[in-house]
Amino acid sequence: MALAVIVGAVFTIVVVNSMGVLAFGRAPSLGEQLLLGVAVTVPLAVRRRYPLVTLLTVGLLFIVVQARQIGDNFVPSVALFLAIYSTGAWGRNRAVARWARIGVIVVMFAWLGLGIVELLLHPAPEFPGASGPLNPVLAAVLYKLAFNVVFFLAAYFFGELAWLSARRQAELEYRAEQLRRSQEENTRGAIVAERLRIARELHDVVAHHVSVMGIQAGAARRVIDSDRELARTALDTVEETARTAIGELRGLLGVLRAEPPGDTEENTTESSHTASPGLDDLPALVERTRSASLDVSFAVYGEPYPVSEGVALSIYRIVQEALTNIVKHAAAHSADVRLRYLDTSVEVEITDDGRGPSGPGRPQGSGLGLVGMRERVAVHGGELETGPRRTGGYRVRASFPRTHPTPVGTGAETP
Structure with missing residues (x-):
């Protein structure tokens, strides 16, 4: 899975830069983008053995990637989703896994808050084609908040669900072994x-x-x-x-040798x-x-x-x-x-x-x-x-x- 995400990151960065459709409007050199894209996805290779380390590493590199404003933001988001999910699904210490995920989610929302504050402090960008009833800036803020809430809650929920499913399976296997x-x-x-x-x-x-x-x-x-x-x-x-x-x-x-034709008391x-x-x-x-x-x-x-x-x-x-x-x-x-x-x-x-x-x-x-x-x-x-x-x-x-x-x-x- 880590290899597939790495390939996806390289492909997406090359395609986005070739089209000129950059996530933040500008980006560093292609070499730096490829290096950061690979770095943020490589830790997924050990996500099951070291889920907590993977979560903290990917979370930190995700902020670095966004701070550098590389051309693609989709694959780093996928890496962060998998890191949160893996901590919930594979973390042995459930209390540490829970608070680590909550801490990373809080940090990400704090990082999102900084971005929103920066958006509000600077002159409002132009939104060509805006025709809805809401203010374009307000609509952008609400969209980012809603998207991130769904994103992080889904990563948390599905990780917890995977762990509960694995636990039930292990209990069933244990009971089956005890029954045997x-x-x-x-x-x-x-x-x-x-x-x-x-x-x-x-x-x-x-x-x-x-x-x-x-x-x-x-x-x-x-x-x-x-x-x-x-x-x-x-x-x-x-x-x-x-x-x-x-x-x-x-x-x-x-x-002792005979097998009676039936189990009735008469036989x-x-x-x-x-x-x-x-x-x-x-x-x-x-x-x-x-x-x-x-x-x-x-x-x-x-x-x-x-x-x-x-x-x-x-x-x-x-x-x-x-x-x-x-x-x-x-x-x-x-x-x-x-x-x-x-x-x-x-x-x-x-x-x-x-x-x-x-x-x-x-x-x-x-x-x-x-x-x-x-x-x-x-x-x-x-x-x-x-x-x-x-x-x-x-x-x-x-x-x-x-x-x-x-x-x-x-x-x-x-x-």
Whole structure:
């Protein structure tokens, strides 16, 4: 832009001098005019990086150009307009930019006032062809004032408008970036939560069945020479448990890989049902855990009522994890699983007569099982109690608020 204004200044000065139509009636040499015209426009090359310096330099040179009365006054006026505009559009310190522009405008009007005073003090020039109702001198003064007011106000206004527009654009870009980062954080959190859920499911499925197979295989190894029938029974249990584990893993992986045809609650419930054991599967779970060295009993108290699939799955997994811990760590001889249907909640309790979590010689687990229990209970707003019993052994009790399942498609469950 600075180069274009410089070319315009040179062209205009050459043309004006060639026509003899000089802005002030007389002018210095053509070389001096070209030098001043280039000087007043060159600072525009750095108007964005140094807007304040450009404004002050162009303002000073503008007065010099007018004092020397070069032949063209149009291009220097364009340079001054761009300098004022650039200070408003690019000045970083808004207070300095505002007062610098106001100061330059005041100086320019003072310079204009000197010109008007000089016009009034000298004999009135001739105005050939004047035919309007106003005095020619008064009309010239009013024209200059009106033109300069519009000129400087436009430079100030458009510079301020450009800065406001750039600020809004920057704010929009900043908010868009913040929104993008927020979406990335939400996505990352959802991925982490899903990974934890999958890890919990795999832990619950694999750890229990592998523990049962290990115990039964160990029992079969110890009695294979003395009691082949008992060893055969233990091996049958290992085989059945392995098949059950493979079936549950296939079902879980099938749910993870499948894409349901729709997002309706019916499709989600139907697809998850095939891989989600429930309360009806608790007797089989207890039966698989029972062995020659561990007697496990199961009992139901209260009148059964329907519970949501999520609660049923959580109860099953809690019982599964508790029995796994008993088999792996407790060295217990008996365990008791009780499912209670209360008026306000459904409760499951697992107790054993083992050594407890900190008994002598008890192996230390990873702690993921208890964490998974707490997460499952917390999802449904329930309560979990774990700890040693006064009479010995360990107790796990989980309570879930009773919910009233709603028909499919009518909304979420309500407490």
